[in-house]
Amino acid sequence: MDIENKHILSPDKWIDLHADYLFNYTIARVSKSEIAKDLVQETFLAGLKAMKNFEGKASERTWLIAILKRKIIDYYRKINSTKGKAEVRMNFYSDGENEGDWLEERVPQTWGSDADKGIENEELGAALEACIEKLPEKYSLVFRMKTLQDFETDEICKELEITPSNLWVIIHRARTQLRKCMEDNWFIK
């Protein structure tokens, strides 16, 4: 690579150039502004420490986002490990004649015709967040990475040492539980 084309880091301008961008990126994923600020702060500090490892191949912002992503994953890990391990309940009969059928208490109920009218609602977002937090540790970690952070399947698999089919089973269980949780707490009260 030509030396002129290399990206350089200028930490003095980080806050002016990137703070808002990183903050928005974070707030969409952790939903609490205090925590988002802390994570952005930590990212800048970590960036400062790691400056000598910067090779100039990516732009400054891309590089900072990469650090931030790690910080967000660490945060997910932390909040998840502080909670008790929730009981994992299966949603389907796993044996016998009814194998693979819906369990009666898990059958989706109709949500009413106005269910999709309120999706602008902020409370709805909060309810969803609460439901995600109720998921078992591994489920919510995988779910967040896949759904909210848009990680590629193989990235998550590598990071968490699981197989792709494992990942889809986890996503499947997470979404089934999430649906049930939202039904109980939001759509049919």
Place this chain on the structure above:
Amino acid sequence: MLKKFKINCDEATTICDKSQYGKATLREVLKLRIHFLSCRICALYTKQNNLLSKILNKSKNGKTICSMTEAEKELMRKELESHKGE
């Protein structure tokens, strides 16, 4: 022939979840569609799952742009400054 396309509800909902990320194959989607013909529960599940995806995408992308206040940035600037010498 049709037997090859027959799936149970567990498989059907798994395909539905995959398709939320655009990762279901054409064959899988076809299986799912065929399953709907005989299973209204999974059709309903899919409808609700689509709605959840819509909400999730909203809360991910649709948040109004928020920024930190100048004071907060100033604080951060000082903090960063104090670590520079290290």
